[in-house]
Amino acid sequence: MDLAARRSYRRLQAEHLHNDDRDKGKGRHARIYRNRKQCLRSARRTIVRFEARIGFMSGSHSEDETDMRASGAKLRLAADTTDEIDLVIQDVSMRFNTREGTVTAVDGVSFEIKRGEFVSIIGPSGCGKSTVFNILGGLVRGYDGSVVVGGERISGPHASIGMVFQEESTFPWRTVIDNVAFPLEVKGVPKAERYVIARKFIDMVGLTGFEQRYPSELSGGMRQRVAIARTLVFEPKILLMDEPFAALDEQTRVLLGDKVLKIQQDLRQTTLLITHNITEAVQLSDRVLIMTFRPGKVKRIVDINLPRPRQGDVVGSDAFGRYVAEIWNDLREEASRGMAEAEDSARLRGA
Numbered sequence: 001m002d003l004a005a006r007r008s009y010r011r012l013q014a015e016h017l018h019n020d021d022r023d024k025g026k027g028r029h030a031r032i033y034r035n036r037k038q039c040l041r042s043a044r045r046t047i048v049r050f051e052a053r054i055g056f057m058s059g060s061h062s063e064d065e066t067d068m069r070a071s072g073a074k075l076r077l078a079a080d081t082t083d084e085i086d087l088v089i090q091d092v093s094m095r096f097n098t099r100e101g102t103v104t105a106v107d108g109v110s111f112e113i114k115r116g117e118f119v120s121i122i123g124p125s126g127c128g129k130s131t132v133f134n135i136l137g138g139l140v141r142g143y144d145g146s147v148v149v150g151g152e153r154i155s156g157p158h159a160s161i162g163m164v165f166q167e168e169s170t171f172p173w174r175t176v177i178d179n180v181a182f183p184l185e186v187k188g189v190p191k192a193e194r195y196v197i198a199r200k201f202i203d204m205v206g207l208t209g210f211e212q213r214y215p216s217e218l219s220g221g222m223r224q225r226v227a228i229a230r231t232l233v234f235e236p237k238i239l240l241m242d243e244p245f246a247a248l249d250e251q252t253r254v255l256l257g258d259k260v261l262k263i264q265q266d267l268r269q270t271t272l273l274i275t276h277n278i279t280e281a282v283q284l285s286d287r288v289l290i291m292t293f294r295p296g297k298v299k300r301i302v303d304i305n306l307p308r309p310r311q312g313d314v315v316g317s318d319a320f321g322r323y324v325a326e327i328w329n330d331l332r333e334e335a336s337r338g339m340a341e342a343e344d345s346a347r348l349r350g351a
């Protein structure tokens with residue numbers, strides 16, 4: 001980790017501790033952070049994840065990035081790059097040792113994602129979706145099989161991969177712009193320049209005008225957009241999202257889905273979305289991968305042949321409805337197995 005990154009990371013930790021204290025106090029800051037304990041806990045987890053990823057984020061600037069800065073922070077789109085980045089998951093299995101014995105979370109999962117493709121993974125609760133997500137993000141070790149990014153087998157966080165998490169992950173003590181600019185701060189990009197870049201991504205997620213707000217002054221959907229912009233700002237070629245809209249109401253979820261659809265179509269990023277929501281999976285994806293209930297295996301991959309560029313109104317078409325019904329047909333069987341197992345263990349616990 002270089003000096004600038006270490007400084008940014010220490011500053012973040014110090015800000016976090018300081019604001020944890022403020023939370024107990026009175027006054028404006030206490031108002032801003034009141035009832036934000038959950039948020040602070042999540043921020044702590046985010047810091048830990050940043051710590052895991054900060055090593056590569058602090059790496060020296062590539063020529064492309066130098067050019068980007070010289071040309072007034074012009075966005076470098078994934079589609080403009082010549083290097084072919086695919087994601088290959090080959091025969092991945094993961095077992096956890098628990099008090100009840102060994103749990104096989106995922107079992108022999110293989111699939112690949114082409115450059116610029118949008119793939120969703122859908123499956124019943126507990127089928128290992130998040131485990132796959134964490135393995136791809138390099139946050140879990142000790143699995144069998146391999147993950148290959150752009151032809152290179154990875155064994156930890158990779159510079160090409162950006163992650164958006166399900167839970168609240170904004171830093172509550174930082175304004176929107178300082179949240180979004182954080183990865184650039186870690187990279188050592190000067191303040192004025194990082195604000196220029198951050199504003200572009202804030203605009204892309206539709207939050208222009210809210211740059212100086214704190215996360216507690218935003219709605220849940222807006223906070224999640226801040227988290228998405230903060231991930232996009234370091235221009236990952238592959239974007240992984242683990243149920244990013246799970247905590248949102250249905251309308252916000254659909255509107256945010258439209259936003260993500262547009263961003264992905266503009267940036268042409270290779271994207272993997274973990275979701276429980278069939279409508280969302282069909283609306284956004286080129287392919288939907290259905291997982292079995294425990295142990296999680298690939299049950300089936302459905303090609304979504306709906307036209308692109310897709311608009312939000314695609315959800316009203318007959319073809320859309322047929323895809324939803326087809327996926328639900330496969331999923332129902334797995335969800336029913338999950339439900340039956342949960343009822344059995346509840347009965348055993350009660351016996």
Ligand SMILES: Nc1ncnc2c1ncn2[C@@H]1O[C@H](COP(=O)(O)OP(=O)(O)OP(=O)(O)O)[C@@H](O)[C@H]1O
Nearest residue numbers: 096097098103105124125126127128129130131132
């Ligand atoms: N760190 C861990 N230690 C022990 N068991 C774990 C761990 N992480 C996951 N598991 C177990 O592995 C299985 C798969 O969990 P995972 O969170 O990947 O499923 P999921 O499909 O993402 O579930 P959900 O949709 O409810 O979020 C579950 O049985 C879970 O209890």
